[in-house]
Amino acid sequence: MRAASFVNFDPQRVPSPCFVVDVAAVEHNLQQLAAVAEASGAKVLAALKAFSLWQLGPLTARYLSGTCASGVHEARLGREQYGGECHVFSAAYSAVDIEQLAAFADHIVLNSFSQWQRFRETLLAAQQQRPQLQFGLRINPQHSEGAAAIYDPCAPCSRLGIPFEQFAGQSLQGISGLHFHTLCEQGFAPLQRTLAAVEAQFGELLGQLSWVNFGGGHHITQPDYDRAGLIAEIQRFSRQYGVQVYLEPGEAVAINSGVLVAEVLDLTHNGRDLAILDSSATCHMPDTLEMPYRPDIYGADSDSGEPSGDYPHSYRLGGMTCLAGDVIGDYAFAVPLQVGQRLMFDDMAHYTMVKTTTFNGINLPAIALWDSRSDQLQLVKQFGYADFKERLS
Numbered sequence: 301m302r303a304a305s306f307v308n309f310d311p312q313r314v315p316s317p318c319f320v321v322d323v324a325a326v327e328h329n330l331q332q333l334a335a336v337a338e339a340s341g342a343k344v345l346a347a348l349k350a351f352s353l354w355q356l357g358p359l360t361a362r363y364l365s366g367t368c369a370s371g372v373h374e375a376r377l378g379r380e381q382y383g384g385e386c387h388v389f390s391a392a393y394s395a396v397d398i399e400q401l402a403a404f405a406d407h408i409v410l411n412s413f414s415q416w417q418r419f420r421e422t423l424l425a426a427q428q429q430r431p432q433l434q435f436g437l438r439i440n441p442q443h444s445e446g447a448a449a450i451y452d453p454c455a456p457c458s459r460l461g462i463p464f465e466q467f468a469g470q471s472l473q474g475i476s477g478l479h480f481h482t483l484c485e486q487g488f489a490p491l492q493r494t495l496a497a498v499e500a501q502f503g504e505l506l507g508q509l510s511w512v513n514f515g516g517g518h519h520i521t522q523p524d525y526d527r528a529g530l531i532a533e534i535q536r537f538s539r540q541y542g543v544q545v546y547l548e549p550g551e552a553v554a555i556n557s558g559v560l561v562a563e564v565l566d567l568t569h570n571g572r573d574l575a576i577l578d579s580s581a582t583c584h585m586p587d588t589l590e591m592p593y594r595p596d597i598y599g600a601d602s603d604s605g606e607p608s609g610d611y612p613h614s615y616r617l618g619g620m621t622c623l624a625g626d627v628i629g630d631y632a633f634a635v636p637l638q639v640g641q642r643l644m645f646d647d648m649a650h651y652t653m654v655k656t657t658t659f660n661g662i663n664l665p666a667i668a669l670w671d672s673r674s675d676q677l678q679l680v681k682q683f684g685y686a687d688f689k690e691r692l693s
Contacts, residue, residue, distance in 0.1 A: 301647075311561040321558040326557045329552060341534065343545070438478075448484070479515060512545055580662055612634075667682075
């Protein structure tokens, strides 16, 4: 299991469903990211779109340079709860967004020349009042490394980033940096190939800038990630172009640090054994439907979900919503499941808590912080009817 500190955690200690995050595991990830920053000279930002458990904002601020956000609300959360630099990118901004962000953000990255031209005067006027405010453009090097098209910003007809040919005849006056984000859960080699594509197309522009943001999707805290290669490449790029490099890991902050506890509500049979949980694919772990991918479960054979010698009892696990496709997957267990039994889905801190919904009025999972070093457990948030009601009117 990837969130290995939970092997002996008792899921009965928390309500169900519940996200449980190991503070020690998050801090270990942050320490690795801080070591990369110190050795390379890069500034590392926490991508709140992946993991925004702001109770850990002060801990994150001890190790990273700030946060990056996808809009006004995330940016405010970063400024208020994390501190440090506040960077924001959105595929498009409204005039109200720009007015709000210009008052407190440090970097505002725009997705098109039309947005820059529309808001240029407003932004430059704000910069006169706040000289630390800087502006960048997101580029699209049209170099795909992603395996899933839904997560590939360089897929054909992508709405994300400006292709090189659109820079012809455009002025970069007022622009201090470029941003690209092309990776998803990937190692160093895809970044190295992406950098080669960026330099081949945009190399002549880089000397005019003060910073370049390499975006996110870097699996820096995975054990097999080539951190030495990353450090050397950042150092080389910074020296060659005279720029400050930024990294925006999201998953790398929280990977291998959390679980989702769920409970078996019912056991039925229709062509195969079925188990209904108090959690839901569509409400609580939508990546199982969007990606798709299969989350592992502690104590289960998740590879195929088919019966085997050690795991003879196979079930299709589904959620409690009315969506026919609210199916998490097929899993095999060593002993039969029981109603009331607790299951722990592995590695569920990143891109799960931030995507939960209350479709069908399904309750959101509680949130707990656990420190595997001290065994201290804190239930920091529980949800109820008011959370569902107040979203709707």
